[in-house]
Amino acid sequence: MTVALMWEARAVEGRGEELIDWAKGQVLEPEPVRRETFRAPQDRVLVITWWDAAYDAAVPELPEPDAALVTRAVHRWRFEAV
Template identity: 75%
Template sequence: MTVALMWEARAVAGRGAELLAWARAQTLPSPPLRRETFRAPQDRVLVITWWNAPADAELPELPEPDGELVTRSVHRWRFESLGEG
């Protein structure tokens, strides 16, 4: 089964590039199958990691950034892949 973990944070205005660099610099204790990083308007950063694991598996996640870098707590979601189509 493939599980996707989504991590999304919103930077303090004007600090989106710093948040993006911070997210890219974070390492996980074990490597995911795939990791992709996105940015969006309003200085938001999204990281999705894919894992070969059961839906309820204990998986490593990116931490919370420093409170002075973000406007709110990180949003996290977990999805189970249902395949294409």
């Protein structure tokens, strides 16, 4: 089974590139099967990781960045392939 974790944060205005660099620098052990990072207007950053695991498996997730870098708590979602 494949489970995908989505992590989305909104950087403080003008700090989107810094948030992207921070997210890309986070090491997940073990590594996911696949990992992609996206950006959107308003300095939003989205990271999706794919894992060969059950929906409720304990897999590593990106942590919360420093509160001074983001405007709100990180949003997280978990999906399974259908």
